[in-house]
Amino acid sequence: MTSEQATVVRFHELGGPEVLQVRRHPVGAPGPGEVRVRIDAIGINRAEALFRSGHYIEPVRRFPAGLGSEAAGEIELVGPGVAGVRPGDAVSVVPAFSQNDYPVYADRAIVPAAAVVRRPDTVDAITGAATWMAFLTAYGALVEVGDIHPGDTILLNAASSSVGLALIQVANHLGVRTIALTRTATKAAALEAHGATHVIVTDTENVPDRVATLTNGQGVRMVLDAVAGPGITHLARLVSPEGTLLVYGALSGEPTPYPGVDLGLPALNVRSFTMHETSRNPIRLSRAEAFITAGLRTGAFRPVIAATFPLDQAAEAHARLEDHTHVGKYVLTVPR
Numbered sequence: 001m002t003s004e005q006a007t008v009v010r011f012h013e014l015g016g017p018e019v020l021q022v023r024r025h026p027v028g029a030p031g032p033g034e035v036r037v038r039i040d041a042i043g044i045n046r047a048e049a050l051f052r053s054g055h056y057i058e059p060v061r062r063f064p065a066g067l068g069s070e071a072a073g074e075i076e077l078v079g080p081g082v083a084g085v086r087p088g089d090a091v092s093v094v095p096a097f098s099q100n101d102y103p104v105y106a107d108r109a110i111v112p113a114a115a116v117v118r119r120p121d122t123v124d125a126i127t128g129a130a131t132w133m134a135f136l137t138a139y140g141a142l143v144e145v146g147d148i149h150p151g152d153t154i155l156l157n158a159a160s161s162s163v164g165l166a167l168i169q170v171a172n173h174l175g176v177r178t179i180a181l182t183r184t185a186t187k188a189a190a191l192e193a194h195g196a197t198h199v200i201v202t203d204t205e206n207v208p209d210r211v212a213t214l215t216n217g218q219g220v221r222m223v224l225d226a227v228a229g230p231g232i233t234h235l236a237r238l239v240s241p242e243g244t245l246l247v248y249g250a251l252s253g254e255p256t257p258y259p260g261v262d263l264g265l266p267a268l269n270v271r272s273f274t275m276h277e278t279s280r281n282p283i284r285l286s287r288a289e290a291f292i293t294a295g296l297r298t299g300a301f302r303p304v305i306a307a308t309f310p311l312d313q314a315a316e317a318h319a320r321l322e323d324h325t326h327v328g329k330y331v332l333t334v335p336r
Contacts, residue, residue, distance in 0.1 A: 004028075007334075009105035009314045010064040014054035017318035020067075022311070027108050030079035035113045037093060041129035041308075042105055042332040043070035044317055046161070046249070051099055052318070055253070057274070058098060066103025067314075069095035072119060072128030073334075082113040091116040092128040094136065094289075096279040105314060107334045114282070117289050123296050130303035130329045133275060134166035135292045136285075140278035141246055142170055143291070145271075146222050150175030153215055155238055157181040158226035158251060159191055159199075162329035165304045167224060168195050173300050179214060181207065190327045194304060211238045222246060229254035236268060244269040304328030310335055 006027035011019040030036045048067045050056035071093040075085050085091065093104055096115040104111065119128045142148045154171060158164050159180035171178045172195050180196040182188050188199040200210045211220065219240035225232060226249030236245050245268055247256070278284045295301030306326035309317040310333055317330050 004108075006106050006108040007311060008066060008103070008107075009068075009311065010066055011052055012064050014052065014060065016053065017049075017315045017322070019052065020315040020318060022314070023064075025106075027106075027110065030077050030082075030110050032080045033082060033113055034079040034110050035075055035082060035085060035116060036077040036108060036110050037071065037073045037091065037104075037116070038076045038108055039071045039073040039093075039104060039106060040125035040334050040336070041072050042068055042311070042334075043129045043131075043133055043162075044068075044321060044330040044332060045070060045095075045133050046251070046321070047095075047133075048099070048105075049318055049321055058100070061100045065100070066105060067099055068104040068106075069093070069097060069099055069102070070129060070133045071104040071109070072125040075116070076108065078113065085113065085116060085118070090119040090121075090125075090128075092119050092123075092132055094132045094279055094285070095275065096285065105311070105332065107311060115279075117293070120293060120297055126305060126308060126331050126333065127296075127303060130162065130305055130331050131292065131296065131301070132279075134162040134303060134329065135170065135295075135301060136278050136288055137163045137248060137275040138166040138170040139288045139291055140275060140284065141224060141248060141273055142167070142174065142176070142222075144278055144284055144287075145273055146244060146246065148174060148176055148222060151177075152221040153177040153179060153197075154222045154224060155179040155181065155211065155220045155235075156224040156226070157235070158249065159196065160187045160327040161226065162303060163226065163248075165191075165194055165328060166301070169295075169301050173295060179211060179220060187327060194327075207234070208238065215240070219243065224248060227251045228256040230256075232256055236270070239268045242268065244271070246271055246273050248273045248275075306330050308333050 177197040228250045306328040
């Protein structure tokens with residue numbers, strides 16, 4: 001079994017998309033608590049680009065290094081002590097582990113059994129690979145952490161990302177209004193088409209004035225900030241008293257001041273958030289799996305696919321990811 005080979009994506013140094021290389025690599029049998037998955041599709045996330053370039057919250061521990069923590073495929077083998085799944089089961093791989101330990105940019109990969117969820121018959125592999133990072137983030141932020149209720153209003157930036165679009169869908173499902181920020185009118189049209197209640201084009205509109213108008217001067221119950229950096233203080237001023245400013249990304253790449261030191265701001269809660277607060281907590285993950293799977297079954301939740309690329313074009317896909325022109329999510333596919 002140890003002589004079997006997999007096609008994998010590896011990198012031997014930190015850098016841009018060009019450091020990614022496609023290689024053949026031995027793939028062994030799963031150990032205790034592990035499964036081996038024949039992968040059909042892989043979700044591409046900002047986390048992988050940050051990991052590859054050395055800017056992720058977790059550093060690369062060793063080279064050559066692999067990438068990826070979200071995929072869909074079919075169980076090939078189960079390791080000792082694994083129950084609940086068996087060979088032939090269609091599954092999604094949930095990002096509940098380190099890319100250092102279980103990279104899934106490959107046509108076959110070993111992952112923890114606790115990180116796979118059954119894929120409904122109505123969900124194809126591409127959808128199954130594009131769902132969990134985004135919707136776990138949205139569910140965790142709004143339900144587990146945010147305690148958001150029907151009738152609340154939230155504001156989000158980077159709204160055309162896969163997480164931004166998932167936040168819009170989950171908010172709509174919960175009866176929550178969304179105000180989506182985007183820089184361009186082109187993306188504004190796409191956000192409206194994908195269900196945003198209101199869209200503000202930041203290059204041409206006065207954001208504080210528009211938010212005040214849309215909320216009758218009350219501000220929003222929560223701001224979900226994927227950008228961080230100096231702009232966080234401006235976003236904090238849009239939060240209603242005792243509301244929450246939740247920072248879940250750092251796309252700006254700049255230092256982020258703590259806005260609470262400005263006593264002119266309303267009383268608000270400021271916290272960071274990562275998807276792993278849900279994915280690595282078995283109880284929360286169980287609740288999230290039930291919530292998200294139900295949404296997939298009914299059609300309430302559907303990830304937006306920007307484009308797909310074959311596995312051997314991972315470098316090109318990462319280059320496209322970093323030009324910031326897409327709406328939704330890129331997915332790698334494994335030809336059979």
